[in-house]
Amino acid sequence: TAPGNVAPTGALSNVVPTGALSNVAREASRRRAFAIIAHPDAGKTTLTEKLLLRGGAIQLAGQVRAKGDRRRTRSDWMKIEQDRGISVATSVMTFERDGVVFNLLDTPGHEDFSEDTYRTLTAVDAAVMVIDAAKGIEAQTRKLFEVCRLRDIPIITFINKMDRESRDVFELLDEIEKTLALDVTPAAWPVGSGRGFLGTYDMLEPALHLMAEGSEPVRLSGLDDSKIDELVPAADAEVLREGAELASAFPAFDLEAFRQGTMTPVYFGSALRDFGIGHLLEGLARFAPHPGARPADTRRVQPEEPALTGFVFKIQANMDPNHRDRVAFLRICSGRLEKGMRLRQTRTGKQVPVNAPLFFFAQDRQVAQEAWPGDVVGIANHGILRIGDTLTEGEQINFRGVPSFAPEILRRVMIEDAMVGKKLRTALEQLAEEGVVQLFRPLDGTPPVVGVVGALQLDVLAERLKAEYSVPSRYEATPWGMMRWVVSDDKAAMEKFRQSAPHDTAEDHDGALVAFFTSDWRRNRAEEEWPMLKFLKLREQH
């Protein structure tokens, strides 16, 4: 890693390296690209707002709230989704504090899980896991955590809503450790609880963060420091000393273990009361990694390399209904992006002009003059760019790791009017490229099948087919409950398999062979019968 990423102590400004680094290395090392993962209602929106406030983006907070209002019905959600302005503007939120540039990548907030979330997590270097102090680990927390684990994304835990009645701290920490099989280390320890919650004790660098004292921590020599007794009622001081003492049974913070994704430091606070946010941000700045080396097909790409590289992890279409414009979100992995550059799309060898790369602040889009590793920029295009595409200044490499997951909901898309068949195909292709659904063309020539991870994706697809392509459609059930990508070096065996099951096989959007199964039992049978084939649940794009 580049030097200077971790400051041993003190203010955030220590985190930004000085000295003889190239511009690219310096800019990369002060960037933190992260996402917030949480079960709905844990406080992701409120925390996002407060983080933006800290970053001096105060006027933008209302915008986030507008989007994050969780009491929405499905149709409300779709209306908002159609209002691309808001949706896109909050896809990436950039804010700066004490020289550290934070890029917060928004994951869809709706509880219906979508592939967008998976893909966004391929573009971050760290995640903040928000847990409701009264509820602990919930279903969605676990699901999102598993995606992070696939990529060993370092996770900082924020236990939120400490201002309310919460569960016992030891119990919460044990639950994280046991249900996620993750080492926990308290970075803070709460002082008081529920309505009597006063703040936290900093376990890594003795200090009291007290709600009453504002955002400035009171530095201490340790738990014995008599300042604690001056600032905190005797009973709370005693409970704190006891708890913090017992907490030493947890493993000490280990930066390497955190960076490898096997240990999470735990912070406590209240997003609503704007408490604990500064401490959390400090943790992100000090411990979360700056952009690191990224594996590509032929080599690992270092962020400080002068030539630009990046990959597309998300496409947002039809932002302006009058133009069939799409914005591709490019995560920069190395080098410097300059306005006006022409980049090479390595999948096709085509040149892609980047005349107006868009930077996203919580409310506004702005044309960026330049961008650096760890940044995300939007590139408007007419459908050339696809999810998973690598862009370079000319080098022929492909980044790995924007995954497709085998969808479990598989439906036929039916139309009443045969005349719009061609239009439907085009529309489905475009929407599949954008990642709205996965598209499969059955080899027996029957109507197209779409696959989704979350059922809400189906609603969005139908709505957009109608609104943007004037193709009314409906879904028909299929007998299948799962699919797998079929791969093998043995092409003859693939062909034989294909012929043996013409009604249960299809080609995906990229022409790869897939097999549909009605049950696990059937899939197991196929695996036994065709030992020379692999049936994959996860496929990297391209």
Ligand code: G4P
């Ligand atoms: P989400 O994005 O994760 O779904 O959660 P969101 O921030 O929308 O918060 C969900 C609810 O929890 C909101 O209340 C919010 O005010 C509340 N909340 C968030 N953080 C805290 C906290 O630290 N302490 C307490 N006590 N509450 C918190 P709501 O009543 O559903 O919405 P609203 O009417 O307050 O907007």
